[in-house]
Amino acid sequence: MSRKRPLRVAVTGLNATDNPAPGVGVIRALRHHPGFDGQIVGLAYDALDSGIYAPDLADNVFLMPYPSQGLDAYEARLRYVHETVGIDVLLPTLDSELPGIIALEPKLRALGIKTFLPTQQQLDLRSKVRLTSLRESAGLRVPETAVISDASQLATVHERVPYPFYVKGAYYGAQLARGLDEALAAFHKVVAQWGLPVVVQQRIDGEEYDVVAVGDGEGGLVGAVPMKKTLLTDKGKGWAGVAVRDPELLEVTRAFMHATKWRGPCEIEAIRDRDGHYQLLEVNPRFPAWVYMSATAGENLPYAAMQLAAGEVLDPLGPYRAGTMFVRISLDQYASIDTFAALADKGELLREQHATQSFGEHEGERRSLPLVGRPQDARSQGAAR
């Protein structure tokens, strides 16, 4: 189905270090689809978010205030971006953004900015704190879990959750503890970084699998691609993986969608235990960083999420090809200092040429930076010291 005009899609999470945010993968997937004719608006939190510097990813980039700075500031900045370059669809990719953006959804819709996200209630259902409720509601296996808000509870928590267990932050972070000393150290480290409460989850031995999926919001599964990590970083993050096709893992995904009526993207993390059963470890309420593999495997889930948000009829999805692999590589991305200066100075980088009048005025105001750091200058400075 042809569009009246190309969509302008805003994507967050452009950080792409060894623990990358999903934004770069989402943008690559959108651009991979032959039906994508739109523009990408990158929403970054730091002028050095590395995804900004790949010129073929975002057409325009805007720095955003952190969600912790308050919803009003976030909304005001989104309004500015919308007035400057226009946003038709917003695809947030970070856990910490979701409560705020879900709360803003009615206002965004009134502006013409569409999203396809879970409700706050659905978001709560998959939280680590409430994950065990899915045993009953979805019939899923979930490791023994306890929620604690005081270090003193660690003295007896092993009666419910046997050692070794993981001490996890409510949003991010996990530390393995084999005894009380390690548990206390992990508790304080997680609290310092992510706050309370802390989740203690039994360690299950087995092989870890992840599923990227999109739910239709009515209990149905739009699409899913499961993956086995084949290479991990020292932080335990997947650096390589391969798409697999295990009907039982897809059934776990369907059961989650059915029980929660999940709306939008998610990543299901499960471990296949020694008996061959999948135990649900976590559900992340957004695309994973490796989501581009869904597009290369034949089931472009970011494009599907964009279409669902825009209210379009879905293009056919899948079937995906098991055996499709990804392997991350580290590249040095070269750029002019002007790119960094535009973000550091004005908080925005406008790459497109056919923008609004305000863009043209803005562009005219941009000053050229003098070249810095030429070898001759460096030598003369060194000699002066």
Add this chain to the structure above:
Amino acid sequence: MSKQSHLRDLAISESGFVFDPVTGATFTLNGTGLVILQALRAGKTRAEALKLVEAEYETEGHDAGADVDEFVLQLERHDIVARDPEGGQS
């Protein structure tokens, strides 16, 4: 249930590289292992697989039957063939 045989799902190259698309596991087989796996995949019994190995390789003075049994056991451990509680090849 994941304990079913993955034999039919395997992707096998001529050189003996095997990819199990259900679990994501990969294996590299030698020539003997490849003969046995292809035989089992074609629906042959363990005894028939042994005959194929003996026809293709010099096995005199060697307990090829024990090697086939050991190899099938490994396939069972990886859920590539279904575990048979009575010890026979399913």
